[in-house]
Amino acid sequence: xxRLNRKQTLKVVKELDxxxxxxxxxxxxxxxxxxxxxATFLLIAIxxxxxxxxxxxxxxxxxxxxxxxxASKLHINLDMTVAMKCDWIGADVLDLxxxxxxxxxxxxxxxxxxxxxxxxxxxxxxGLQSLHRVLxxxxxxxxxxxxxxxxxxxxxxxxxxxxxxxxxxxxxxTIVTNKVAxxxxxxxxxxxxxxxxxxxxxxxxxxxxxxxxxxxDHFSFGFKAPGLVSPLDGEMKVTTNGNKIYQYxxxxxxxxxxxxxxxxxxxxxxxxxxxxxxxxxAGSHGVVGIFFKYELSSLVVSVTEVHEPFWQFLVRLCxxxxxxxxxxxxxxxxVGVITDVICCRYKLGSYTPSKSPPPVPxxxxxxxxxxxxxxxxxxxxxxxxxxxxxQMSTLSQDATQIQPNVNLLAQPQPSSSVHQQ
Numbered sequence: 414x415x416r417l418n419r420k421q422t423l424k425v426v427k428e429l430d431x432x433x434x435x436x437x438x439x440x441x442x443x444x445x446x447x448x449x450x451x452a453t454f455l456l457i458a459i460x461x462x463x464x465x466x467x468x469x470x471x472x473x474x475x476x477x478x479x480x481x482x483x484a485s486k487l488h489i490n491l492d493m494t495v496a497m498k499c500d501w502i503g504a505d506v507l508d509l510x511x512x513x514x515x516x517x518x519x520x521x522x523x524x525x526x527x528x529x530x531x532x533x534x535x536x537x538x539x540g541l542q543s544l545h546r547v548l549x550x551x552x553x554x555x556x557x558x559x560x561x562x563x564x565x566x567x568x569x570x571x572x573x574x575x576x577x578x579x580x581x582x583x584x585x586x587t588i589v590t591n592k593v594a595x596x597x598x599x600x601x602x603x604x605x606x607x608x609x610x611x612x613x614x615x616x617x618x619x620x621x622x623x624x625x626x627x628x629x630d631h632f633s634f635g636f637k638a639p640g641l642v643s644p645l646d647g648e649m650k651v652t653t654n655g656n657k658i659y660q661y662x663x664x665x666x667x668x669x670x671x672x673x674x675x676x677x678x679x680x681x682x683x684x685x686x687x688x689x690x691x692x693x694x695a696g697s698h699g700v701v702g703i704f705f706k707y708e709l710s711s712l713v714v715s716v717t718e719v720h721e722p723f724w725q726f727l728v729r730l731c732x733x734x735x736x737x738x739x740x741x742x743x744x745x746x747x748v749g750v751i752t753d754v755i756c757c758r759y760k761l762g763s764y765t766p767s768k769s770p771p772p773v774p775x776x777x778x779x780x781x782x783x784x785x786x787x788x789x790x791x792x793x794x795x796x797x798x799x800x801x802x803x804q805m806s807t808l809s810q811d812a813t814q815i816q817p818n819v820n821l822l823a824q825p826q827p828s829s830s831v832h833q834q
Contacts, residue, residue, distance in 0.1 A: 445748050453741040460733045468726045471673070471718045473556045480667050480713040487592045487665075487680075487709075490633045491521065492585040495599060495703070496626040496651075499523040499582035501618045503603040506588055508595030521586040526572065528581035528626070533570035538628075541565050541647030548642070555640075559718065562639030562674035565646060566631060594709060599625075600702030623655030623701055634707070635679035638670050644684050656691040658699050663707040672718040681714070682707070 495502055504521055530538065544565065548554055558564075584599065601623065602613035632645040650659060662685040670677050691699050 443749070445752060446745055449741055449745040449748065453737055457734055457737050460737065461730065464726070464729055464733060468721050471560060471720055473559055473672075474717045474719045476715040476717070478713050478715065480709075480711055482667070482713075483592065485592055486589045488635050489588040489590060489597060490631060490635075490637065491588070491597075492583075492631040493627055493629045494526060494528060494581050494583045496528045496581045496624045497622070498579070499525055501622065502582060502599055502601060503613055504584055504597070504599045505604045505613075506590055506595060506597045508591050509593045510591045520588045521584055524583040524585070525579035526581050526583045527575050527577065527579060528628070530628075531570070531573045534572070537565075537568060537570055538647045538649065540568075541642075544642060545644060545647065558642060559640035559670075559672050559674070559716065562672075563642070564637075564639060565642055569630070592709065594707060596704065596706050598702055598704040599627075600700055620655060624652070625655070625657060625659060625701060625703055626651045627659070627703055632705075633680075634665050634682060635668075636677050638668075638677045638679040639674045640670070640672065641668075641679065641681065644682070650688070654690055656701055658689060658691055658701055659703045660687045661685070661703075661705045662687070663705060664710060665707055666710045667713040669713060669715040671716065 489506070588597070600613055600615075601618050602615035604613050627650055629645045629648040631643060632648075633641070633643045645661070663682045664684075665680050665682045668679050668681045670679060689697060689699075691697055691701055
């Protein structure tokens with residue numbers, strides 16, 4: 414009983430086969446089909462390799478959320494050079510919480526240097542400026558930087574010390590401030606404490622010695638992260654007017670970076686530049702210097718390096734193989750039809766032209782013998798090695814009765830001239 418049920422089950426499963434096997438004797442191969450098959454296999458191989466390379470590559474996934482971290486500190490990373498002596502200028506930070514540079518004293522280093530660059534430094538600076546121009550036009554390049562971890566700082570050449578007197582001051586270091594909006598500025602004179610804020614002693618420097626030409630080698634917020642190139646890196650401003658103010662308005666966005674190169678919480682920012690001359694007689698008031706005014710966004714951006722899901726890779730792969738096979742089948746049939754139309758048009762359909770023309774009927778009864786022969790040929794022939802049945806004997810008797818009548822029809826009829834004789 415179990416064996417019978419098993420056979421029935423196998424029979425039902427066999428009837429449900431959607432892939433019936435065709436015997437090789439019913440398959441016809443052609444040179445056109447072989448050519449299309451070779452082209453199909455090559456195309457499938459190329460597309461599969463391309464899809465595999467695309468699957469092995471990574472992409473950046475961006476997510477946005479509200480920044481709920483208000484207790485952490487903000488790191489200001491600075492490395493810039495001002496074309497004035499270190500004793501003549503002072504740097505200070507003033508945030509909305511009321512803290513100033515005196516709270517973060519000894520976080521910024523001052524170093525006397527030369528403002529003129531060496532050929533290697535000029536080449537490095539021009540490379541950064543070119544990179545900024547490309548990033549402003551093609552934002553997708555930022556993903557390549559995240560994947561490679563390129564920042565440009567690793568290729569910065571070393572400074573070459575000269576024997577001439579120093580004419581500039583290099584300010585570099587990291588300042589840790591409150592995570593609130595603030596103002597970092599460099600202006601004339603050292604800063605001193607004040608009950609209502611702070612002040613700069615600018616009386617010791619003559620206005621003719623003002624020169625706030627500057628070069629920014631690096632300026633960023635947060636922890637240093639590979640793949641992030643600051644928009645101010647490589648910035649350089651040169652002026653001959655000492656009474657000038659440079660303003661940079663920065664919009665900071667907290668960023669959580671999670672790539673194969675690094676996993677760090679840092680900040681990105683955008684910048685808007687403005688500069689103008691100070692002329693009190695013309696109504697242009699202000700304080701000469703370099704000012705960085707920054708604000709923080711309420712959103713946080715999460716950047717994660719991910720691969721395409723494996724199931725999507727399989728679906729795309731099946732779509733490529735199936736689509737190419739279906740298209741190649743249609744193309745093969747189309748090529749076959751075109752070939753038959755051009756080269757073998759008489760083989761299309763079931764009609765074939767006859768070799769001899771059909772007989773032409775004439776007067777009299779000359780076609781009657783042919784009709785009799787057709788009747789005889791169409792009569793059923795007896796089956797050998799089988800006993801005749803009553804029905805078959807009746808058919809044979811009818812055939813014998815038809816034969817004399819056919820012979821009579823086949824005899825020529827006498828003409829009217831014979832009767833007259």
